[in-house]
Amino acid sequence: MIQLIIKRLAIAIPTLIIIIAFVFGLMRVAPGGPFTNERALPPEIEQKINEAYDLDKPLIQQFGIYLSKIAKGDLGPSYKYKDFTVNELILSGFPISLTLGISAIIISLLLGSLLGIIAAIKRNTIFDYAVMGISLIGICVPSFVLAPILSLFFGLYLGFLPISGWNGGNIYNLILPVVSLSLPQIAIISRMMRSSTIETLNSNFIRTARAKGIPKRRIITKHVIRSSILPIIDYLAPATAGLMTGSIIIEQIFGLPGIGRYFVVGALQRDYTLVSGVMILYASLLMFLILLSDILRAILDPRVKIK
Amino acid sequence: MQTILNVNDLSVNFDTSQGLIKAVDNISFSIKKGECLGIAGESGSGKTQTFFSITGILSDNGTATGIADFNDVDLLKLTEKELSKIRGKKIGFIFQDPMTSLTPHMNIGNQLIEVSMIHKKNTKNDALKKAKEVLDIVKLPRIENLLKKYPHELSGGMRQRVMIGISLMCDPLFIIADEPTTALDVTTQKEILKIFNDLKKYKDITIALISHDIGVISEVSDTILIMNEGRIIEKGNCKEVLTSPKHEYTKHLLSCVPEWMK
Numbered sequence: 001m002i003q004l005i006i007k008r009l010a011i012a013i014p015t016l017i018i019i020i021a022f023v024f025g026l027m028r029v030a031p032g033g034p035f036t037n038e039r040a041l042p043p044e045i046e047q048k049i050n051e052a053y054d055l056d057k058p059l060i061q062q063f064g065i066y067l068s069k070i071a072k073g074d075l076g077p078s079y080k081y082k083d084f085t086v087n088e089l090i091l092s093g094f095p096i097s098l099t100l101g102i103s104a105i106i107i108s109l110l111l112g113s114l115l116g117i118i119a120a121i122k123r124n125t126i127f128d129y130a131v132m133g134i135s136l137i138g139i140c141v142p143s144f145v146l147a148p149i150l151s152l153f154f155g156l157y158l159g160f161l162p163i164s165g166w167n168g169g170n171i172y173n174l175i176l177p178v179v180s181l182s183l184p185q186i187a188i189i190s191r192m193m194r195s196s197t198i199e200t201l202n203s204n205f206i207r208t209a210r211a212k213g214i215p216k217r218r219i220i221t222k223h224v225i226r227s228s229i230l231p232i233i234d235y236l237a238p239a240t241a242g243l244m245t246g247s248i249i250i251e252q253i254f255g256l257p258g259i260g261r262y263f264v265v266g267a268l269q270r271d272y273t274l275v276s277g278v279m280i281l282y283a284s285l286l287m288f289l290i291l292l293s294d295i296l297r298a299i300l301d302p303r304v305k306i307k
Numbered sequence: 308m309q310t311i312l313n314v315n316d317l318s319v320n321f322d323t324s325q326g327l328i329k330a331v332d333n334i335s336f337s338i339k340k341g342e343c344l345g346i347a348g349e350s351g352s353g354k355t356q357t358f359f360s361i362t363g364i365l366s367d368n369g370t371a372t373g374i375a376d377f378n379d380v381d382l383l384k385l386t387e388k389e390l391s392k393i394r395g396k397k398i399g400f401i402f403q404d405p406m407t408s409l410t411p412h413m414n415i416g417n418q419l420i421e422v423s424m425i426h427k428k429n430t431k432n433d434a435l436k437k438a439k440e441v442l443d444i445v446k447l448p449r450i451e452n453l454l455k456k457y458p459h460e461l462s463g464g465m466r467q468r469v470m471i472g473i474s475l476m477c478d479p480l481f482i483i484a485d486e487p488t489t490a491l492d493v494t495t496q497k498e499i500l501k502i503f504n505d506l507k508k509y510k511d512i513t514i515a516l517i518s519h520d521i522g523v524i525s526e527v528s529d530t531i532l533i534m535n536e537g538r539i540i541e542k543g544n545c546k547e548v549l550t551s552p553k554h555e556y557t558k559h560l561l562s563c564v565p566e567w568m569k
């Protein structure tokens with residue numbers, strides 16, 4: 001296990017460097033710079049600013065300076081949010097995005113798996129058709145369409161729930177954004193879980209369990225689920241990626257001060273350090289989740305040897 | 308001798324997209340206590356589905372009609388819940404494919420002990436004791452070690468022995484062995500058949516041995532059924548049927564057996 005973690009860390013560092021280089025390159029390729037304005041600055045001042053931020057140096061040198069700072073844990077100053085470092089911005093927004101993401105992932109996994117299992121057990125019944133029908137809609141309707149509809153209905157017509165703001169992490173403020181983020185994932189996960197559970201139910205070892213006279217409930221809990229959950233474990237990292245991109249939009253819609261808006265604002269305004277800072281965070285998070293799903297898989301499936 | 312299983316007018320149908328498939332067509336037979344019945348016939352002749360229907364483990368699209376009296380209880384009339392109290396307790400089932408018939412994520416010990424813990428309400432310790440006993444009967448070495456292993460760490464022959472062990476956990480009256488040796492090499496096959504012969508001799512267990520291999524059947528069985536296309540073609544004493552077959556199909560089946568086996 002420790003070996004696996006060390007190995008992954010060793011792979012993670014070059015991967016991160018490549019991602020940083022890619023973002024770094026992309027941002028420079030985009031026209032304009034962080035200090036380009038509609039009203040051009042006097043050339044002398046622009047020159048001074050560029051010097052102060054090392055933007056006058058050759059690209060490769062800029063990249064070197066940037067990397068060495070990151071290695072020390074310093075993501076640099078923001079070019080657009082004056083007086084803030086990228087570290088400060090991320091630190092202020094990340095807890096909010098993380099709360100949103102973790103709640104959405106846990107709800108999607110639990111509810112998606114549960115619905116999928118029940119649909120598989122009761123396949124070709126009304127319940128199954130209902131779950132599969134609704135989930136089909138859930139897959140087709142992205143969260144940025146779902147979110148305004150939900151706010152309109154629950155927030156404005158019924159007046160149950162606040163439609164925007166963080167409010168110190170109040171649970172009521174969380175409900176609509178988390179639901180809009182989770183519903184598409186619940187739809188995907190419940191469909192995956194249904195088909196993998198049906199496949200497991202039809203496998204030979206379940207026939208053996210039935211021939212052993214094991215009660216139905218125990219067959220499901222002890223023999224079926226640990227096998228049929230495996231595709232969901234593998235889906236953990238892609239699901240997280242989906243939630244990340246989803247949350248960028250959802251945070252905008254619900255006016256949540258997470259890191260999503262820094263990503264958008266940073267990209268639009270060529271705030272180089274802010275964008276790559278957020279990217280590094282996202283990439284590390286994703287790699288952590290891939291590691292987590294590999295560890296979970298190894299725990300659940302004895303056939304997997306941890307390498 | 309007392310009859311343990313009496314099957315009358317048993318039919319099995321499958322509802323498929325191509326219409327109704329008749330897998331077993333109105334068959335009747337019986338097995339006496341302590342007897343070993345061999346069931347032979349080519350692939351698709353309905354051997355497996357006959358016994359799946361009796362024990363209530365048909366696929367969802369299958370239905371069985373007729374009577375299957377096991378110790379004077381008609382199994383076909385029981386509910387799933389009542390049947391599950393007989394399966395694994397009074398009737399043991401051994402499947403054709405040992406490689407896929409054990410739960411991959413459960414260790415051998417747990418797969419064994421859950422049977423007697425459920426049916427006999429055994430404590431874990433008692434169940435473990437029984438597990439070691441049955442693994443000894445099926446001649447598996449280093450039992451302590453084996454209990455902690457997972458199916459993928461075992462060879463096909465070892466897994467089939469574990470399957471037989473599982474079927475013995477509650478001292479069943481009747482064991483159904485569906486092609487128990489088909490997936491195994493000849494040496495392992497011989498050893499497994501020896502286990503069946505011992506079970507018959509020392510434990511007085513009734514056995515239904517399904518195989519398309521007449522050689523395998525003739526080593527263990529007292530009586531034999533020849534099936535084809537869901538019907539019973541011929542039945543009777545194993546030696547008699549094999550030495551002087553009455554039906555053309557049986558003769559044809561026998562002609563496929565190499566000379567040295569007879």
Ligand SMILES: Nc1ncnc2c1ncn2[C@@H]1O[C@H](COP(=O)(O)OP(=O)(O)OP(=O)(O)O)[C@@H](O)[C@H]1O
Nearest residue numbers: 321323328330349350351352353354355356357366
């Ligand atoms: N779920 C099912 N749906 C439709 N037809 C089925 C189903 N299960 C079995 N059958 C059909 O029932 C018939 C009898 O099958 P069965 O498994 O009893 O054959 P078998 O004699 O055991 O053959 P083998 O030696 O290959 O195991 C076959 O023609 C098979 O195609």
Ligand SMILES: [Mg+2]
Nearest residue numbers: 354355356485
């Ligand atoms: Mg068969």
